Amino acid sequence: MLIRLSVVGLPRGCGGDWFLISLSTATQLTVALSSAPVGHLVLLVSDGVSDQTAPAALEQLVREYAADPQALDEPVVAAAEADDAGYRDDATAIVLTVQL
Numbered sequence: 001m002l003i004r005l006s007v008v009g010l011p012r013g014c015g016g017d018w019f020l021i022s023l024s025t026a027t028q029l030t031v032a033l034s035s036a037p038v039g040h041l042v043l044l045v046s047d048g049v050s051d052q053t054a055p056a057a058l059e060q061l062v063r064e065y066a067a068d069p070q071a072l073d074e075p076v077v078a079a080a081e082a083d084d085a086g087y088r089d090d091a092t093a094i095v096l097t098v099q100l
Helices: 055-064 073-079
Strands: 002-009 019-022 040-046 093-097
Touching: 040 055, 055 073, 073 093
Parallel strands: none
Antiparallel strands: 002 019, 002 040, 040 093
8 A cells, every 4th residue: 555645735735745655664764754834734645546536636625625624535535536447446535634
């Protein structure tokens, strides 16, 4: 499983802060401690989302749900479409907001 992490500023939308890391190789040596400023949103998605959803579609969803990030996870998972062969991978999304 790969995790794609994007730190997204609210309400600006998505930026270029993407990286991929496999959970099987995610260790203290391969993953640095990261932080996001207060008011930002962190969207964690599985490869079932990142491989089967256009980045522009994810960006649009983040912008659409910027005022209600708690409601963002289900639309992100629903946006993952089957590939040309009809295969749809398991899709997972975790939405975190940074607060004081």
